[in-house]
Amino acid sequence: MRRVPLPLLLAPLAFLPALLSRAGLFGDDVWFNAGLAVCYAAAGLSLNMLMGYAGQISLGQFTLLGVGAFMSGWLTGADRLALPFMAAVPAAAAAGAAVALVIGVPALRLRGLYLAVVTIAFTYAAQLSVFKIDAISRGSAGVELPRPQIDDFIMTRNADYLVVLLLLLAMLWLFDRAVTGSKIGRAFQAVRADEAVAASFGVDVGRYKLLAFVLSGAFAGVAGAMYGHLIQFANSESFPFDRSLLLVVIVVIGGLGSRVGVLISAAFYALWPVYIVKAFGDGFRGTDLIVGAALLMFTVARHPGGLAEAWGEGAERRRARHVEVEDANGEGDTEPPMPKLPELPRPSGLPERPAATSGDWVLRATGVSVSFGGLQALRDASIEVRANRIVGLIGPNGAGKTTLFNAVSGLLRPDSGRVELLGEDITALPAHARARKGLGRTFQLIGLARDLSVTENLLLAQHVVAGYSVGSALTRVGSANSVERELRSRAAEAIAALGFEQYAHAPVKRLSHGQQRIVELGCALVTAPEVVLLDEPSAGMSPGAAENLAVRLRDIRDELRRTVLLIEHNIPLVLDVCDELYVLAGGELLARGEPLEVVRRPEVIEAYLGRGLEHEAATA
Amino acid sequence: MNDIGQVLVLGLVSGGIYGLFALGIVLVYRGTGALNFAQGEIGTFGLYAAWYVDTRLGLPWIAGAVAAIGVAILLGLAFEAAIVRSMVEASRVTVAVATVGLLLFLLAVETRYFGGASPRPIEHPIKASGVELFGIVVSPTQILALVLAAAVGVGFTVLLRRTDFGLGVLAAAQDPVAVRLVGVRLRRVSAFVWGAGAAVSALGALFIAPTVGFVTPGYATVLFLSGLAAAVVGGLNSLPGAFAGGIVIGLVEATTGRVFVDSSLPDVRFLAVFLVILAVLLLRPQGLLRAIGTGAGAKA
Numbered sequence: 080m081r082r083v084p085l086p087l088l089l090a091p092l093a094f095l096p097a098l099l100s101r102a103g104l105f106g107d108d109v110w111f112n113a114g115l116a117v118c119y120a121a122a123g124l125s126l127n128m129l130m131g132y133a134g135q136i137s138l139g140q141f142t143l144l145g146v147g148a149f150m151s152g153w154l155t156g157a158d159r160l161a162l163p164f165m166a167a168v169p170a171a172a173a174a175g176a177a178v179a180l181v182i183g184v185p186a187l188r189l190r191g192l193y194l195a196v197v198t199i200a201f202t203y204a205a206q207l208s209v210f211k212i213d214a215i216s217r218g219s220a221g222v223e224l225p226r227p228q229i230d231d232f233i234m235t236r237n238a239d240y241l242v243v244l245l246l247l248l249a250m251l252w253l254f255d256r257a258v259t260g261s262k263i264g265r266a267f268q269a270v271r272a273d274e275a276v277a278a279s280f281g282v283d284v285g286r287y288k289l290l291a292f293v294l295s296g297a298f299a300g301v302a303g304a305m306y307g308h309l310i311q312f313a314n315s316e317s318f319p320f321d322r323s324l325l326l327v328v329i330v331v332i333g334g335l336g337s338r339v340g341v342l343i344s345a346a347f348y349a350l351w352p353v354y355i356v357k358a359f360g361d362g363f364r365g366t367d368l369i370v371g372a373a374l375l376m377f378t379v380a381r382h383p384g385g386l387a388e389a390w391g392e393g394a395e396r397r398r399a400r401h402v403e404v405e406d407a408n409g410e411g412d413t414e415p416p417m418p419k420l421p422e423l424p425r426p427s428g429l430p431e432r433p434a435a436t437s438g439d440w441v442l443r444a445t446g447v448s449v450s451f452g453g454l455q456a457l458r459d460a461s462i463e464v465r466a467n468r469i470v471g472l473i474g475p476n477g478a479g480k481t482t483l484f485n486a487v488s489g490l491l492r493p494d495s496g497r498v499e500l501l502g503e504d505i506t507a508l509p510a511h512a513r514a515r516k517g518l519g520r521t522f523q524l525i526g527l528a529r530d531l532s533v534t535e536n537l538l539l540a541q542h543v544v545a546g547y548s549v550g551s552a553l554t555r556v557g558s559a560n561s562v563e564r565e566l567r568s569r570a571a572e573a574i575a576a577l578g579f580e581q582y583a584h585a586p587v588k589r590l591s592h593g594q595q596r597i598v599e600l601g602c603a604l605v606t607a608p609e610v611v612l613l614d615e616p617s618a619g620m621s622p623g624a625a626e627n628l629a630v631r632l633r634d635i636r637d638e639l640r641r642t643v644l645l646i647e648h649n650i651p652l653v654l655d656v657c658d659e660l661y662v663l664a665g666g667e668l669l670a671r672g673e674p675l676e677v678v679r680r681p682e683v684i685e686a687y688l689g690r691g692l693e694h695e696a697a698t699a
Numbered sequence: 700m701n702d703i704g705q706v707l708v709l710g711l712v713s714g715g716i717y718g719l720f721a722l723g724i725v726l727v728y729r730g731t732g733a734l735n736f737a738q739g740e741i742g743t744f745g746l747y748a749a750w751y752v753d754t755r756l757g758l759p760w761i762a763g764a765v766a767a768i769g770v771a772i773l774l775g776l777a778f779e780a781a782i783v784r785s786m787v788e789a790s791r792v793t794v795a796v797a798t799v800g801l802l803l804f805l806l807a808v809e810t811r812y813f814g815g816a817s818p819r820p821i822e823h824p825i826k827a828s829g830v831e832l833f834g835i836v837v838s839p840t841q842i843l844a845l846v847l848a849a850a851v852g853v854g855f856t857v858l859l860r861r862t863d864f865g866l867g868v869l870a871a872a873q874d875p876v877a878v879r880l881v882g883v884r885l886r887r888v889s890a891f892v893w894g895a896g897a898a899v900s901a902l903g904a905l906f907i908a909p910t911v912g913f914v915t916p917g918y919a920t921v922l923f924l925s926g927l928a929a930a931v932v933g934g935l936n937s938l939p940g941a942f943a944g945g946i947v948i949g950l951v952e953a954t955t956g957r958v959f960v961d962s963s964l965p966d967v968r969f970l971a972v973f974l975v976i977l978a979v980l981l982l983r984p985q986g987l988l989r990a991i992g993t994g995a996g997a998k999a
Contacts, residue, residue, distance in 0.1 A: 136792060138736070138799065185980035192734050192795050193980060196927055197973075199736065203924055204973035211965045320917070331796060370806035375800035376778075379793055382786045411894040 084256055086249040093245035100238030110237035111309070113190040116349040118242040122346035123249055123329045124338065125298030130327070131336035131432070132264060133291035134271030135187070136373050139198035140326045142205045145318030146178050147171035147303025149215050151191060152222040152313055156262070164227035166245070168304050173280045175697050176293045176301025183292040190274070194292065202320050211315040221314025224307040237309075244305055251298055254553055255338060258294065261552035262538075262545035265531070266427060267291050268336070269539050274526040275490055279526055281514035281543035290549065321368065328371040332378055441466045441642050444519075446497030449479070449488050456482045457493070457666045462644075464610065469636050469643045470484050471657035471674065475687055478663040480646045480653030484612050487644075488512045488520045499608060503553075515543045521599050523646075529588040533579055533598050536587055537570035540602035573601050592619045604635070610642045611635065617649045625652050632656045650678065662686065701834055705952045708832045713925075714949025715845035716860065716907045720926025721933065721941035722852050723899035728935050729859065730868045730892035733794040736779075737801035739923020742900030744805050745771035746914040749905060750819040760822060768901045775807075775897030779890055786876050802920070809916035818913035844906035851899060852942040868892060885979045925952070931979050934986020947987070951975055 095471045096110060126140045137143075143337050151167040153614045154160050182201050186193040210216050227235040227243055234240040258264045266287045269277035274284050325348060333344025442464040449457040457479045464470045472480050485491035487498050489510035498506045505513050520526070527536050545566060551557035574583050577597060587595055596616060603611050616632075617625040629652055649652045653660065653674060660677045662670040664686040670677050677683060720739065729734045748770040749763035756762075782797050786973060813819065829838035859865035867883035868891065879885050903926070904919040909917075929948045933940025952968040959967040 134792060136795060136799070182977070185977045189984050191791060191981065193984075195734070195736070195795055195799075196931065197976060197980065200924060200969075200973040200976050201929065203921065204969045207921075207968045208964065208966045208968075213963060310919070321803060321806055324799060327796065327799050328803065329924065365807055365811035368803060369811065372800045372802075372804035372807055376782050376804065379789075379797045380782045440928050 084253060086256070088254040090246065090249050093242050096238040096241040096245070097236075100653070102106060102237060105238075107237050112350055112353050114237055114244050114309045115306075115353075115543050116346040117241065117248050118302060118309055119329065119345040119349040120342045121248050121302035121305055122299060123333065123341040124248075124255055125295045125302055126330045127333075127336065127338065127341045128255065128258070129291050129295035130330050131334070131341070132259070132267035132271065133288055134267075134335075135288055135291065135293070136195040136327070137323075138193065138320075138327070139202035139205070139323050139491050140295070140299055141318050141320075141322035142202045143175050143178060143299035144303030144306055145205065145210060145313070146173045147300030148224065148307030148313045148317070149210070149303075150300065151221070151304035151307055152273070153215075155225055155308075156222055157164055157225060164308065166227075168301055171300040171304035173300065175303065176297040178256075179292045179296025179299075180289070183289045183296075183543045187288040187292060194288075198323075198475045202323055206315075206318065211319065213249075215567070216313065216315045219314050219316065219562045221312050224310055224311050224313060226311065232294075239599065240309065244309070247301060247305055248591055250302075251301060252338065254298075257553050257555055260472035261563065262542055262547075263287070263290065263536060263549060263552050266537045266542060268531060268535075269528045272530055272606060273526070275367040275510075276522065276526040276528060277539075278490065278513060279488065279520050279522070280540050281510045281511045282539075283509070283685055284341050294485045297639075325368060325371065328375045329541045331375055333369070356571070369414075396584075406682050434685070435565060437503035439466050440464060441495075441501055442644065443499045444483065444487050445497045445499075446482065446496070447493045449482050449486055449493045451493060455666050457486070460496075460663065460666070460668050462487075462661055464642055464644050465638060465659075466642055468658040469632055470643065471653040472663060473653060473660065474663035474669070477665075478686075479666040480663050481614060482666075483663065484520065484614055484644075485648060488518060488612055511543075514608075517609035518612065519603040519606070519610070520612040521596075521603050521614055521616060523618065525592075525595050525599055527587045527595060527599050527602065530586055532584045532586055533574065533590070534570050534583045535568075535600055536598060537573055537605055540605045541566045541569060544606055558598045569605060573605050577601055593624055596620070600631070604639070607639075610644065612644050612646075615648045616645065616647060617647060617652055625649055628652070629655045654678065702767060702957060704832065705835050706791055706950065706957050708835050709956070710716070710835060710950030710953035711845065711946060712837060712841045712949070713907070713952060714929075714946035715841075715848040715930045716903050716922060717925045717947070717948050718945025719844070719848040719851060719899055719903035719906075720923050721929035721945050722848070722855055722938060723896040724923075724926055724930040725902075725933075725935060725938050725941040726855055726859075726899070727896040728872075728930070729938075730872050731783075731791075731794065732872045733791040734798070734927075735801075735893070736795060736798045736862060737894055738798075738900050739773045739904075739920035739926070740802050740805040740809075740917070741771045741897045742767075742902075742904035742919035742923070743809065743916065744774060745769075745897075745901035746821065746904045746908055746918065747809065747813055747819065749881060749908075750821060751913060754820065754823060761997050764905055767905050768898050771897040771901035772894045775893040775895075776890055779893035781891065783889065784886075787997040806916050806920075813916070818915045821908040821911075822914050836912065840909050844903075847902065847906065848942060849943065851902070852938060855895075856938045864888070864891075871873055925949075926971075928976050931976050932987050937986060940986050944986070948972060948975065 083150060096113070099105065100107075100110060121142065122144055125143070126137065129135050129137055136208055136241070148171070151171045154162045154167040154170055155164055182197050183194065186197040211218055216222060226240055228234070234243065266277065266282045266294040269280060269282055269327065270284050270287055278284055289501070310317075329344045329348050332343055333342070334340030348367065348371060352364070355363045355366065398550045432507055444460065444462045447457055447460045448455070456642060458481055460479065462483070472483070474480055482491065486493045486496070489505070489512070496506070497504060500513065500516055503516065505516060529540060545562055547557060547562050551559040574580055579594075579598070582590060584593070587598060590598065596619075600616065603613070617628050632643060632645070633656055635643055645653070645657065657674045660670075660672065660674040661668060662677060662683050669686055670683050706868060723738055724734065727733065727738065739748075739867050745767035749767035752758050752766040753760060753763040778801055783794065786797065787795055805826070829836045830842070831837070859869060865877060867888050870878045870883060871885055871888045875885060900919060900923065902923060908914055925948050926945065929944035930941050931944070933942070933944030951971055954973040955967045
């Protein structure tokens with residue numbers, strides 16, 4: 080990362096247009112078009128925050144620009160409050176954020192496309208009703224938005240106003256960078272990748288989705304003020320629905336999550352209509368939307384992440400080739416020993432937890448029942464895990480083991496039952512809060528944010544200890560920078576302990592399955608949770624690798640002094656490492672006890688192999 | 700009393716249309732887990748075809764209707780074949796973004812080629828005089844629309860719940876890969892869902908257009924929006940809920956239109972629809988009316 084951010088470095092260039100214009104270069108309308116491109120770029124950044132980072136859809140982004148513009152108009156109008164432009168900009172941002180908050184709260188507690196539904200309804204309500212209110216827009220007569228003014232100097236020249244626009248864009252860019260370099264950006268990307276994984280890392284998914292929308296609303300408000308004062312006018316027709324759709328095109332084609340891609344795409348879509356019509360005549364009016372929309376459909380079908388992602392993937396494939404070559408050499412029986420898992424001290428940001436003495440239980444689930452429609456997945460299941468032990472949970476497929484994990488970790492609300500961690504009843508706590516209380520977990524299908532790098536995943540895994548506020552993240556005042564440094568050094572330590580330095584910046588999806596498992600374990604342990612739930616950690620591993628895993632599991636218990644609850648199908652591994660075994664079958668607890676003894680019980684063998692084979696299996 | 704009667708009549712009449720759109724929305728939702736944001740506009744496009752056939756070619760209304768529904772179905776099938784089929788593994792959000800592309804595409808084409816500002820006139824299918832209720836003349840077209848909406852609702856419900864094909868539709872939304880393994884012809888199911896959704900939109904647009912009198916770009920998307928609200932009110936995964944939701948939204952719009960008729964707040968019904976959606980999502984996201992069946996509803 081650069082010491083001096085790019086936008087700051089380029090900021091002085093913002094003054095160029097004023098100089099060039101006075102030197103007679105380009106007509107005023109050219110500068111106007113450039114200003115338009117800058118406004119669209121700002122609008123694109125706002126939607127990118129929501130769609131590119133957090134993966135949610137808004138069909139009303141241009142309407143939010145309208146909110147910002149009308150707010151600014153109300154404050155700066157000569158016959159209204161006549162405040163200076165620079166006072167109006169923060170107000171426009173606040174208005175955009177406030178409206179986003181109101182719209183977002185009902186929609187974002189729910190998964191899926193509800194935000195798209197709400198924003199399209201919002202757009203129509205605004206465009207056809209609210210924006211037509213006299214007090215706001217004076218109908219089609221519209222309100223005047225004057226150019227900024229310093230004493231007697233009014234920026235009527237488009238080139239002069241362009242300076243202001245460029246500076247504002249640079250400011251938005253800086254805020255955007257602050258977001259992506261902080262826990263907020265990582266949380267957004269985790270939410271976009273996989274909400275369950277994000278929650279297991281302690282991210283409050285609903286809250287972060289709302290934050291993404293509110294931030295995008297604030298950006299949109301600023302963009303709206305920028306745009307409104309460029310055209311110096313806003314009426315009820317100034318913010319049509321198709322512009323919101325065009326913004327979606329811009330962001331998707333530019334590349335979801337790529338700032339530069341969005342800037343280029345926005346500039347293109349702002350300028351093309353003007354210059355195409357100039358070059359080829361009126362017959363081409365409107366073609367930008369047609370082509371853009373067609374491009375959008377085909378891009379999304381092939382590359383859901385937009386053209387920037389397609390580009391990035393190509394580059395990555397070339398860069399990552401050497402990583403894959405390493406994997407090819409590392410597979411098979413000559414698998415290198417699994418690295419020692421990092422012993423990291425308890426991070427300072429966590430709340431105090433009661434110390435667990437050996438022999439006490441640390442995790443307890445009592446009478447948990449879960450049904451899905453007509454299917455009883457778990458019936459009255461109880462489990463008690465004592466400190467400093469490795470407890471195994473086995474059972475045939477469909478027995479309810481992962482369901483029990485989901486109930487314990489908070490991804491599922493059981494129909495009845497209680498879950499307690501370290502003496503505290505956590506039954507009512509959502510998944511991300513349980514992560515804060517000291518519960519770590521891995522997933523059957525590798526719970527990592529696949530598009531993020533190993534380092535970013537390790538940073539994400541420390542979300543619960545990233546103890547700085549949103550405000551601090553945005554402005555970099557306060558603890559954000561120091562906490563980020565701490566997180567990064569822990570992540571680097573973990574990577575070094577795992578011997579993964581060369582993969583530090585490789586996206587996780589490029590690693591082999593076994594390597595991903597290792598990273599996942601590292602992530603589960605990086606915030607030193609008291610209890611770790613591991614869902615089939617040996618899945619997909621060769622016998623040699625599984626033996627290494629056994630060594631590491633014992634390390635977690637003996638050296639790191641943690642507690643492990645393990646779902647497994649690999650019985651030899653289970654017999655090797657577990658201190659105690661629970662057997663689940665058909666949603667019910669079948670057996671509990673000392674591993675070697677439990678696996679010889681006829682009812683356990685019957686559950687796995689069916690009736691009639693107990694004798695053979697018992698003597699095996 | 701007369702006022703209430705008028706509101707009821709207006710609400711029922713427009714509610715039937717909204718219910719029709721809502722049925723199409725719920726069908727696509729239950730069949731794919733996604734929402735087709737272009738579904739309304741496909742109806743508008745069909746209307747332009749009807750206008751062309753009726754006015755330019757001078758053929759009877761029924762020919763225009765066939766053209767409208769036919770064009771809409773073709774559009775739906777084309778979109779499914781060209782875009783959706785290559786997105787089998789994609790998330791609902793991604794599919795929805797693709798439909799946003801289609802929406803913009805249709806709006807842009809209509810504006811460019813059918814001239815934004817000059818609306819095209821649409822005629823009544825049945826030229827008979829209507830019935831007068833509470834001082835409002837209800838045309839035979841509107842009555843027919845209501846009957847059609849109910850019929851479509853019943854038809855879809857029976858299809859999804861009682862036929863094997865319908866079961867395949869529901870299953871495909873849950874796991875498109877797995878259903879192929881059990882012999883469901885995913886292509887047929889997918890084509891049906893996208894085609895039927897489009898057809899229903901064209902139907903809805905056809906039956907409300909004569910009342911309004913003309914068609915412009917974006918015309919049916921406004922109706923689609925009310926249909927969307929209706930579907931949310933009824934619970935996105937419930938067909939009977941969709942129809943009932945349509946009536947509810949129709950009544951809400953009629954009521955706000957009557958109550959706010961003199962106010963300085965123009966076209967309040969859009970604001971009302973928006974607020975209804977917000978309220979339902981906030982207070983009872985599963986829909987005001989009990990969801991029947993589970994479908995893909997648990998995770999929107």
